[in-house]
Amino acid sequence: xxxxxxxxxxxxxxxxxxxxxxxxxxxxxxxxxxxxxxxxxxxxxxxxxxxxxxxxxxxxxxxxxxxxxxxxxxxxxxxxxxxxxxxxxxxxxxxxxxxxxxxxxxxxxxxxxxxxxxxxxxxxxxxxxxxxxxxxxxxxxxxxxxxxxxxxxxxxxxxxxxxxxxxxxxxxx
Amino acid sequence: xxxxxxxxxxxxxxxxxxxxxxxxxxxxxxxxxxxxxxxxxxxxxxxxxxxxxxxxxxxxxxxxxxxxxxxxxxxxxxxxxxxxxxxxxxxxxxxxxxxxxxxxxxxxxxxxxxxxxxxxxxxxxxxxxxxxxxxxxxxxxxxxxxxxxxxxxxxxxxxxxxxxxxxxxxxxxxxxxxxxxx
Numbered sequence: 001x002x003x004x005x006x007x008x009x010x011x012x013x014x015x016x017x018x019x020x021x022x023x024x025x026x027x028x029x030x031x032x033x034x035x036x037x038x039x040x041x042x043x044x045x046x047x048x049x050x051x052x053x054x055x056x057x058x059x060x061x062x063x064x065x066x067x068x069x070x071x072x073x074x075x076x077x078x079x080x081x082x083x084x085x086x087x088x089x090x091x092x093x094x095x096x097x098x099x100x101x102x103x104x105x106x107x108x109x110x111x112x113x114x115x116x117x118x119x120x121x122x123x124x125x126x127x128x129x130x131x132x133x134x135x136x137x138x139x140x141x142x143x144x145x146x147x148x149x150x151x152x153x154x155x156x157x158x159x160x161x162x163x164x165x166x167x168x169x170x171x172x173x
Numbered sequence: 174x175x176x177x178x179x180x181x182x183x184x185x186x187x188x189x190x191x192x193x194x195x196x197x198x199x200x201x202x203x204x205x206x207x208x209x210x211x212x213x214x215x216x217x218x219x220x221x222x223x224x225x226x227x228x229x230x231x232x233x234x235x236x237x238x239x240x241x242x243x244x245x246x247x248x249x250x251x252x253x254x255x256x257x258x259x260x261x262x263x264x265x266x267x268x269x270x271x272x273x274x275x276x277x278x279x280x281x282x283x284x285x286x287x288x289x290x291x292x293x294x295x296x297x298x299x300x301x302x303x304x305x306x307x308x309x310x311x312x313x314x315x316x317x318x319x320x321x322x323x324x325x326x327x328x329x330x331x332x333x334x335x336x337x338x339x340x341x342x343x344x345x346x347x348x349x350x351x352x353x354x355x
Contacts, residue, residue: 079326079328081348111342113341113343113345113347114326114327114335114344
């Protein structure tokens, strides 16, 4: 398929993008990164009572290569940052991040030298879930928001733009 | 016989001060005698303090300054001006337990700031290895003869001692010295 076809929102392009997004949004495999009490709430959301698997988050993937959504549930200390960064970098595109709970969003009550004041200092975050800890409904709502975000995505159009930029020799991506 | 008397009989002249408050006994000993004292406490049949529950560091800096400030306020008549030079800044406190008689005691060593070194007790109690590493990590107190004196809680390149009283709670941005290999 030449590059000219995927320029602007043509009919074929939108239908193709709709198909890709449809596939992606119905299988947001999570990578559970539970470090504290929020991890327990995340387990509850993944277990039979709340059953996140209803929305396609069927397999909690502990391997970053097979995961789409990084659920960062819990406090991140500064000593832990390199590991979190490595996990995020190892995840294959496309990837999304949920910052679950007050600690992951802002550092929460731990305003100290040892705690990272929000994971958005290190990795990009798509959805923030407030609460200490948030109920499993909160996490499931965040997953709904991720799904909405995927629905609005333009994977092919963005790829074409990226390709154009690289052809022009622009270093910015 | 009471625990206090037994301790006095066992240690004798090594005791600089002994205080009892709410049933807790604190024995203060000199820095150079700590090894001998600990061996005596462990091996004495009357005491047999065979379990070391923790080793702690204490920073006294703020306490002394607070007492001075209080004394300067005229309206507080009860506060006494602390006499003499300030006490050594740091303390190392050993918490001991006798598994035989279920009695507890504390041993305190004062450590001056210009000579932050205490002999280790790791060869008497193996349990001392991690608490001593923690005290080194948080206060910078070195333990002479420790088999593996590294930081325990913070990462190796961390440039400060965070539990000292002159260290700000929110840190000084040390994560800049955290090496990312991403």
